[in-house]
Amino acid sequence: MARRRTARQPALPTVLVLPAAALLLLALGYPLARQVVLSLQEFGLAQQFGRPPEWVGLGNYRALVGDSYLWAVVLRTVAFCFVNAALTMxxxxxxxxxMTRMSRWVRIAVQSGLLxxxxTPVVAAxxxxxxxxxxxxxxxxSLLTTLGADYDGHAWLAEPLSFFTVATMVVVWMSVPFVVFTTYAALTQVSDDVVEAAEIDGAGAWQRFVHVVLPTVRPVLLVVLLLQVIWDLRVFTQIYTLQKAGGITRDTNLLGTYIYTLGIKGGDFGTAAAAAMFMLLLTVVLTAPYIRIMFRQEET
Amino acid sequence: MVRNKRLLAIAAIAALLSVTSACGSDDKESATSGGPEEADMVVWLNGADTPQAARDWLKETFEKEHPGSTLTIEEQEWDGLVERLTTALSSEDQTPDVVEVGNTQAPTFTTAGAFSDLTDDLEELGGDDLLPGFVEGATVDGRTYAVPYYAGSTYVFYRKDLFDKAGLEVPRTMDEFVATATALKAANPQDDFSGYWLPGQDWRDGAAFLWDAGGDFAAPDGDGWKGTLSTPESIEGLTTFQTLFEDASGAPADANEADPVTPFCAGKIGMMSRPGWVMGLLTDPEAGCPDLAEKVGVFALPGSDGEPAPVLLGGSDIAVAAQTPNQDLARDIVALMLSDEYQGILAENGLTPARQSLTSLLGDDEFAQATIEAASNAKLTPAAANWATVEGTRILEDLFSQIAQGGDVEELAAEADERITAELN
Structure with missing residues (x-):
């Protein structure tokens, strides 16, 4: 029987959370409200400099949904996100x-490299x-040519598929350290006794991993995967820079760069805001299952 | 659960850390509408076009004439300029006071109200003496929002020694030019050698071949505009571009024209179309290669009829940001930039001055001649209000790069037409 500790809740926790909540509301709530309003307006460069905007209702959304290009970009974004999140994980x-099997010095070397x-700042990288x-x-x-393959003057970024291969390498390279550090920290929490007990009971290495280690680190893995999916969904800098370096912009746009193209480059902030709403929706849809699993775990 | 609380704490810390300090402006306010008498002024200049001597002169002169004020020149990259102007100009706190903007990009900002009205200052700044095409391009409904800064069309740089070795002469027609470029490449058969250096994304120089064949990017259509890249004339011009790229250029199909110095100084370029000020970069003892630069000759790209080909009328405007509180000081800077002294420094460096009466300052050597000849038949991009968004969304970089990669010209041109029509209307 649970003791009735919840009857009088102290005010301190609520007070402590308030500043953070207020900040979140300010930093996320305002832009979100502004975005919704913007997506219902015809808002171009002239409006940016003070001309009153015109309300167009759902016009921006209608134009987007009717454009097959948006769907191509959405598909491309989801595929890119899944491939990258899976590879990174x-x-x-x-x-x-x-790393749990490495000797101390090797592990420190690996950790330093990952750190x-x-x-490394994204733009510098x-x-x-x-x-x-x-x-x-x-x-x-130059290396491939020295090795005998004919790669002299090969344009890596010209073909969309090869462009995304390079982009994937860059994105995965940048995200792996976070996954390693978090997972390694979780793995050190796996109790040696339990693993040893399983071993004595006759569990093989694979069985020990699946039935003992994995369940212990599962909550951490879920959070990391969730973050990874969100990050890979809104990837921007890497794609944007590679596009400028040679990619065909139209064939390589992901949602992030597409919204940027519509708004900042194309001067159509209304449509860009509407496209950003799609991105928000996509994020919610893709992450909802994880969040549900996470909540269920908290309850148990 | 303990972990839950820890997560919450982390979230709170993260939220606190993410509050960025807003940077305030410390300019002294005054009651007059023209802004304060003293301020720290910021001028945006783009790329390496403006010579250092001109920058130094502007800073010194302005600060001497306005004790207490300072002038800082912030150099911006041409690439991505439209985006940066779009965001910076709309904020009173962040906006530079005076900006340089490409002449073809100006209409987008003038029609949006991003620049201050300079109509009343026009007479003082040079009036009819100002380059007419530029003033027209920056005028909306009779009001002028930007003034010319300099003009400069590209002309052809060529290596005299390589021409001699291959037994070639300066071409006089477009056909001869294509043949010369191909022959020069054949005489120097390394993969990355360019008989004529033509990076795939370089639509600004590619435009000359389009226009010479009688084609264009877009044309007025009823109340709006229509892409015209798939007309037979345009296709012919784009095909010439493809041929030149395939047979004569060693530049990458997915590169832009921002850095001609590296390949030139590596001896990989026989001919290239570049604005006159690039000569300054080539002769620079540190960044350039004076020994190769000595062997450079120049001529205006010849058209099919033997006259200079219609190359892109390149150049820049200067404008005062509408959002800056320092209106009067900004106007003083614009006046300095159009003065005889400042424009004289530009002319010495191969840029065509913004005022026609100063053209003689270019001198009369072969560079001056090529500059004047190239400008004689130069053309502007379509005068549509939204043209800068066509440039901003990289439709033309995509198109020319895909053509350079060997794509089907007719198909690609038809696609580009659709996108241009959509952006312009």
Whole structure:
């Protein structure tokens, strides 16, 4: 029987949470409300400089839904997000498991490398990646050519598929450290006694991993996966930079860059806001299952 | 659950950290509508076009004439300029005071009300002496919102020594030009050597071939505009571009024209279309290669009829940001930038001055001649109000790059037409 501790709740926790909640409301609530309003208006460059906007109801949405290009971009975005989140999780968890078996010095070396990757500013990293894959002076082309393959002057970013391969490498490279650190931290919490007991009971390495280790770190993995899906869904900087370096913009737009193209580049902020609502919806739809699982875990 | 509380705490800390400090402006306010008498002024200049001597002169002169004020020049990249102007100009706190904007990009901002009305200052700034095409381009309903800064069309730089070695002469017609470029490439058969350097995304230089064949990007259609890249004339021009790229260029199909210096100084370029000020970069002892630059000759790209080909009338406007509180000071800066001294420095560096009476300052060497000849038949991009969004959304970079990659010209042109029509109306 639970003790009736909840009868008089102290006010302190509520007070402590208030500033954060107020900030969240200000930092997220205002832009969100503004976005909804914007998506119902014809809002172009002239409005940006003070002309009153015109209400168009759902006109922006109608124009978007009727354009098959939006759906192509949505599909591309979802596919890119899944592939990247899956690869990041797979590689990240793999390295984390490996780290539990490493000797101390090797582990410190690996951790330092990962930390540096994590700490590199995106734009600085992108300059290095662009140089690696440059058509004319790129290191990758030069290496492959030295090895005997004919990659002299190969344009990596010209074809959409090859463009996204490079983009995936960059995105995964940047996100793996976070997964490794979080997963490794969780793995150190797995009780040695339990694992040993399972071993004595005759469980093989794979069985121990699936039935003992995995359930213990599951909550952490779920949170990390959730974050990963959200991050890969709204990936922007990497795609934007690679597009400028040579990708065909129209064939390589993901939702993030598409919204940017519509709004900031194309000066049509109303339609851009409507497209951003799609992105919000997509995020909610894709992450809802995880959030539900997470809540269910909290209850038990 | 403990973990739950910890998560909450982390969220709270993250929220607190994410509050960014707003940067306030400390300019002294005054009651007059023209803004304060002293302020820290910010001027946006784009790319390496404006020579350092001109920048130094502007800063010194302005600060001497306005004690207490300062002038900072912030250099912006041409690439992505429309986006940066769109965001910066609309905020009173963030806006630069004076901006340089490409002449073809100006209409988008002038029609949106992003620039201050300069009509009343026009007479003082040069009046009819100002380059007419530029003033027209920046005029909406009889009011002028930007003034010319400089003009500069590209002309052809060529390596005299390579021409001699291959036994080639300066071409006089478009056909001869294509043949010369191809022959030069054949005489220097490395993969990355360019008989004529033509990076795939370079639609601004590609435009000359489109226009020479009688084509264009768009034409007025009823009340609006229509893409015209798939007319037979346009297709012919785009095909010439493709041929040149395939047979004569060693530049990547997915690169832009921002850096001609590296390949030129590596000896990989026989001919290239560049604005006159690029010569300054080539002769620079540190960034350039003076020994190769000595072997450069120049000529205006010839058209099919033997006259100079219609190249893009390049150049810049300057404008005062409508949102800046320092209106009077900003206008003083614009006046300085159109003065004889400042424009003289630009002319010495191969940029055509904004005032016609100063053209003689260009001198009379072969560079001056090529500049004047190239400008004689230069053309502007379509005068549609939304043209800058066509540039901003990279429709033309996509098109030319895909053509350079060997795509089907007719199909690609038809697609581009649809997108241009959609952006312009």
């Amino acid at each position: 797979g590689i990240g968890v793999g390295i984390a498991l490996l 540096l990757t994590w700490a 992108m300059i290095v990646w662009q140089f690696l894959f440059d058509t004319q002076y790129g290191v990758v082309n």
